[in-house]
Amino acid sequence: MQTTCACDVAVVGGGPAGLAAALGAKEGGAARVVLFDREKEAGGILWQCIHAGFGLHHFKEELTGPEYAQRFLDQARAAGVEIMTETFVLGIDADRRVRTLSPAHGMQVWECKAVVLAMGARERTRPAIHTPGTRPAGVMTAGLAQKLVNIMGFLPGRRAVILGSGDIGLIMARRLTLEGVEVEGVYEIMPHPGGLNRNIVQCLHDYDIPLHLSTTVSWVHGRDRVEGVTVTPVDSRLQPVPGAKGRFISCDTLLLAVGLIPENELSLQTGLALDPATGGPVVSSTMETTVPGIYACGNVLHIHDLVDYVTEEAMVAGWYAAGAVDGRRPDTIRLVRGPGIASCVPHTLSNRVEREQVIYLRVRQPMENCRLHFGEVFERRLRYAFPAETVRVTIKPEVLAEFPDGDLTVYLSE
Amino acid sequence: MSEVTNYLCIGCPIGCRLTVEHEGEQIKDITGFACRRGRDFAEKEHTDPRRVVTTTVTLAGGQNIARLPVKSEKPVRKSEVPVICQKLQNMVVQAPVRIGQVVLPGATSDGINVVATRHVATS
Ligand code: SF4
Numbered sequence: 001m002q003t004t005c006a007c008d009v010a011v012v013g014g015g016p017a018g019l020a021a022a023l024g025a026k027e028g029g030a031a032r033v034v035l036f037d038r039e040k041e042a043g044g045i046l047w048q049c050i051h052a053g054f055g056l057h058h059f060k061e062e063l064t065g066p067e068y069a070q071r072f073l074d075q076a077r078a079a080g081v082e083i084m085t086e087t088f089v090l091g092i093d094a095d096r097r098v099r100t101l102s103p104a105h106g107m108q109v110w111e112c113k114a115v116v117l118a119m120g121a122r123e124r125t126r127p128a129i130h131t132p133g134t135r136p137a138g139v140m141t142a143g144l145a146q147k148l149v150n151i152m153g154f155l156p157g158r159r160a161v162i163l164g165s166g167d168i169g170l171i172m173a174r175r176l177t178l179e180g181v182e183v184e185g186v187y188e189i190m191p192h193p194g195g196l197n198r199n200i201v202q203c204l205h206d207y208d209i210p211l212h213l214s215t216t217v218s219w220v221h222g223r224d225r226v227e228g229v230t231v232t233p234v235d236s237r238l239q240p241v242p243g244a245k246g247r248f249i250s251c252d253t254l255l256l257a258v259g260l261i262p263e264n265e266l267s268l269q270t271g272l273a274l275d276p277a278t279g280g281p282v283v284s285s286t287m288e289t290t291v292p293g294i295y296a297c298g299n300v301l302h303i304h305d306l307v308d309y310v311t312e313e314a315m316v317a318g319w320y321a322a323g324a325v326d327g328r329r330p331d332t333i334r335l336v337r338g339p340g341i342a343s344c345v346p347h348t349l350s351n352r353v354e355r356e357q358v359i360y361l362r363v364r365q366p367m368e369n370c371r372l373h374f375g376e377v378f379e380r381r382l383r384y385a386f387p388a389e390t391v392r393v394t395i396k397p398e399v400l401a402e403f404p405d406g407d408l409t410v411y412l413s414e
Numbered sequence: 415m416s417e418v419t420n421y422l423c424i425g426c427p428i429g430c431r432l433t434v435e436h437e438g439e440q441i442k443d444i445t446g447f448a449c450r451r452g453r454d455f456a457e458k459e460h461t462d463p464r465r466v467v468t469t470t471v472t473l474a475g476g477q478n479i480a481r482l483p484v485k486s487e488k489p490v491r492k493s494e495v496p497v498i499c500q501k502l503q504n505m506v507v508q509a510p511v512r513i514g515q516v517v518l519p520g521a522t523s524d525g526i527n528v529v530a531t532r533h534v535a536t537s
Binding site: 196 | 421422423424426428429430448465466468469470472473478479480481483485492495496499503513531532533
């Protein structure tokens, strides 16, 4: 048994990106906007991010994750978005048919004018698999530990080591400390931190938790339960320094905060193109993927460090998905990554628009007082640029109008 | 003799490096900020550092969740953060809960409340 339904915009995923995309679609004039989420309640990862720091850009006040989620849920409901929870999306095809499964409605096929992909990301675990040693209990991702502590009410252990200095790792260092778990230290294989500076100050410095850069966990000890780890300094090629002796740390828990991977299994069924630099779809200035009518936003598109930017990007995606703008004017400028640029979203721009364009970039190396160039047409000074922090650039329509058609190289200089 | 203390601004993700030149408590000069908020932060951080505390308390009868997320209504003195967490450790809050509901009134020496940050229905 399977029923067929129709909607204007279908949003896959009910985290911050999905909720904002659905709202954006409503604002863009879509009549029927349906949002699918597999959890009992939409809101995504925000429910377990109980710390403050959300909404500084969007709401101009500092909210906690749950508060931010609640505001968007309320707004989406008020705007008339149909939120279908406990609904699994089984497939999406290039003709914008979305197949869903839920206890309430069984199998459904949705024929949609537009689809917005907002499935988010999953935590990377690979380095753990590559870590030599035994496979005891007590090794888990920082996000799982966050769910255990903040929602389910279990502490993961008594003494923890954190591998990776991504934001979730830093946040969990503080959370565990406040809950009475001893955090021995945070170890980062790269020579620079993986998370935001503000989190290093508020989560590590405030609690005297040391951050060891250019150091990694080289061995996990323990048969049934983690009994300790060995940490070893690495060289510039991220290999253990020859002859360096590792240090044994006694602990019962190892948290992994080694990055996020965009969750694109469903996206790939549509045949869209992925960008190896972001791990997410290639998108135009309207957040449309290479498959017409399919849009992407949030962590499924590229990994964000601020939910406010997710919101901003997702509203744009939803608004265009609603078809608020006449037809699809194909972009005429292709952004090419030059020296110093690790990733860049969107991938193309239009010089015939009357609105400002937001571009999100990541740099390869930490830099100070550098200049960011868009070809020879536009440049911006950056006081600081860190690989862990998104550089957000807005370009005004009058500047865009001067951009020539064709390839435009984005690069950094001293 | 004036001394120099460095702070990292947490006002926004730019994270400006702030430098406070001071003689003991007395601030002589603040540099490195890109906006007013950074200047205010440096001054505050040097004289009366504060943070918003966020943590969870035990929740009884809640739908789907066992912990209630809470926060201090205003930034509290850094030194009082562990004290507040201690006080909340043995508390049990009964569902239903409304966002903003006071969970612990006057949790700090200067009377700041701890409030719930999400709605919880009863199971
Ligand atoms: S000084 Fe202003 S711009 Fe710099 S980090 Fe602080 S708030 Fe941000």
